[in-house]
Amino acid sequence: MMASFRNPEVDPSEFNNASVGQCYTDALTAAEKCIKSSQEKVAARLQGITEPTEDELNKFKEEAKKAAKAKKRLARKNRKKNMRNKRRNKRKGKGRKGKNRRNKRRNRKNKRGEEGEGEDEGEGEGEDGEEGENGSDSSNSD
Numbered sequence: 001m002m003a004s005f006r007n008p009e010v011d012p013s014e015f016n017n018a019s020v021g022q023c024y025t026d027a028l029t030a031a032e033k034c035i036k037s038s039q040e041k042v043a044a045r046l047q048g049i050t051e052p053t054e055d056e057l058n059k060f061k062e063e064a065k066k067a068a069k070a071k072k073r074l075a076r077k078n079r080k081k082n083m084r085n086k087r088r089n090k091r092k093g094k095g096r097k098g099k100n101r102r103n104k105r106r107n108r109k110n111k112r113g114e115e116g117e118g119e120d121e122g123e124g125e126g127e128d129g130e131e132g133e134n135g136s137d138s139s140n141s142d
Helices: 017-045 054-095 097-115 127-141
Strands: none
Touching: none
16 A cells, blocks of 8 residues: 555555546646746736847846956955955054053153152042142142
8 A cells, every 4th residue: 555645545546547647637737727827927027128139138247247356356455455454463562562662651650740759559549639639738838
């Protein structure tokens, strides 16, 4: 016995040449009807529209190829720029380290000079510590 997904068992004696042939001819006629109806619908939609010539198609293909090449060229150019920038950024850490360190030192010295002390005690206080000193100076001068 043969199994089907709809019926657990199908009797093969039901199938004979005539029934299989009829099923095949029904499928062919249904396909022909579908083709005819779809061709009619397509013809109705394409009415008044001219198909492009071979020259126009080739011209369009060439333009599409040129656009793709330009896009690749731009991507390659950007990739080169990105690689160059990556190299520069890597070098910045080594070659430009001195300038950054120098600026940090200058800023620390300027902060110390404003506070009036050579130690780093006032860094955590900020402006509040300076106002307190100014206030005490003004009270002493009165």
